[in-house]
Every structure is written in structure tokens, then in C-alpha cells.
Amino acid sequence: DSGVTQTPKHLITATGQRVTLRCSPRSGDLSVYWYQQSLDQGLQFLIQYYNGEERAKGNILERFSAQQFPDLHSELNLSSLELGDSALYFCASSVQGRSTDTQYFGPGTRLTVL
Amino acid sequence: AQSVTQLDSHVSVSEGTPVLLRCNYSSSYSPSLFWYVQHPNKGLQLLLKYTSAATLVKGINGFEAEFKKSETSFHLTKPSAHMSDAAEYFCVVISYNNNDMRFGAGTRLTVKP
Numbered sequence: 001d002s003g004v005t006q007t008p009k010h011l012i013t014a015t016g017q018r019v020t021l022r023c024s025p026r027s028g029d030l031s032v033y034w035y036q037q038s039l040d041q042g043l044q045f046l047i048q049y050y051n052g053e054e055r056a057k058g059n060i061l062e063r064f065s066a067q068q069f070p071d072l073h074s075e076l077n078l079s080s081l082e083l084g085d086s087a088l089y090f091c092a093s094s095v096q097g098r099s100t101d102t103q104y105f106g107p108g109t110r111l112t113v114l
Numbered sequence: 115a116q117s118v119t120q121l122d123s124h125v126s127v128s129e130g131t132p133v134l135l136r137c138n139y140s141s142s143y144s145p146s147l148f149w150y151v152q153h154p155n156k157g158l159q160l161l162l163k164y165t166s167a168a169t170l171v172k173g174i175n176g177f178e179a180e181f182k183k184s185e186t187s188f189h190l191t192k193p194s195a196h197m198s199d200a201a202e203y204f205c206v207v208i209s210y211n212n213n214d215m216r217f218g219a220g221t222r223l224t225v226k227p
Contacts (some may be wrong), residue, residue: 045216
């Protein structure tokens with residue numbers, strides 16, 4: 001158990017809908033990362049937050065947004081969902097958000113768009 | 115832009131024999147390099163990381179990796195495979211400012227009894 005929690009574990013929704021994925025980092029970690037894992041694209045880095053501020057951005061679509069709250073939990077919002085958004089979404093956390101930090105991954109949220 | 119290539123999508127070994135998972139990278143700067151393991155239906159777990167200190171890095175569960183700048187490689191090895199090593203392995207390169215994080219496509223390791 002990494003100490004990172006993600007909810008929900010599974011999510012099934014329809015095209016065009018909007019969903020919110022939630023992540024709670026390990027106690028003491030200030031940085032949160034979001035990743036998408038799909039059969040087509042493999043693992044892709046989406047976005048990183050550090051202490052409430054956006055730190056780095058990867059291949060995140062404009063239909064997707066994220067934020068980190070004062071209590072350090074984070075939410076990833078996916079809107080106007082398409083079939084291709086079906087994937088496993090991972091959250092990870094690290095202490096300081098540096099490139100040398102170990103990232104601790106949550107168990108993931110499996111999103112199915114029908 | 116950085117890139118990372120895992121040279122084998124699938125490696126199969128017998129229990130007790132050595133494991134070699136190959137990773138080549140491309141980066142303009144001195145990157146941080148990681149190996150993560152993913153067991154079925156689980157999140158990723160760090161095996162080891164290179165962050166510009168010693169070039170031979172020891173990780174958990176007997177795994178090692180050697181950073182070779184001249185060959186732009188960061189291959190993962192283990193002297194003797196266990197059944198519990200069967201999993202998907204990812205090589206990751208991260209730029210110094212985190213703005214470029216790249217995962218390899220993964221290598222599925224199968225361990226035969």
C-alpha cells in the first residue's frame with residue numbers, strides 16, 4: 001500500500017459526460033501528479049501540482065483540468081468525454097515535486113466511456 | 115524533447131536465471147532515470163532511480179541498473195529471477211524541471227517455473 005488513495009476505483013459513463021476523479025496524497029507529500037494509461041498510448045504524464053500550484057504540464061487535453069486544494073488532495077476533471085478517454089488514470093504523490101523525487105502511485109481509477 | 119525506448123515488449127526467463135530488461139533514452143540535459151514495476155491491477159512501484167550520483171544503482175528485490183551515458187542506456191538486471199518478478203516494467207526519464215516526463219512502452223516479464 002503506497003499511502004495514495006484514489007476514488008472511485010471504477011467509473012462507467014457515457015460520451016459527452018463529465019466526471020471528477022479524486023486523489024489523496026501520502027501524508028506529508030506536497031506534490032501530486034496525474035497520469036493516463038491506455039492500450040493505445042501507454043502511460044502518459046498529464047499534469048503536476050505542488051502545494052496548490054500547477055508545476056508542470058504534459059499531454060493534458062483542453063477538455064481535462066485539475067486542481068490541488070489547500071488540504072493537498074487533488075481532483076482531475078474530464079469533460080465532453082469521448083470513447084478514447086477510456087483508460088486507467090493514476091495519481092502519484094511525492095514529497096517536494098522535484099525531478100529526483102520518488103513518486104508513490106495510487107491504485108488508479110478505471111474509466112470506461114460507453 | 116526527451117524519449118525513452120524499451121527495446122523488448124516481452125521477455126521470458128526461467129526461474130533462477132538472470133533478467134535483463136533494456137532501456138535507451140534520449141535527453142538534452144542530464145535527466146533523472148527510473149524503473150517502475152506494475153503488477154496486474156496495481157499501481158506502479160519504484161524499483162530504483164538514477165539521479166546523477168553513482169552510475170550503478172541498486173534497487174529493491176535484488177534489481178540493479180547501470181547508467182551508461184556514452185550508450186544512453188539504463189538497463190535493468192537481476193541475477194536470479196523469482197516467480198514474483200512476473201510483472202510489467204517501465205523505464206522513465208524525467209527532465210530536471212519536470213516539464214518532460216516520458217514513460218517507455220513497458221516490458222512484460224514472464225517467469226517460467
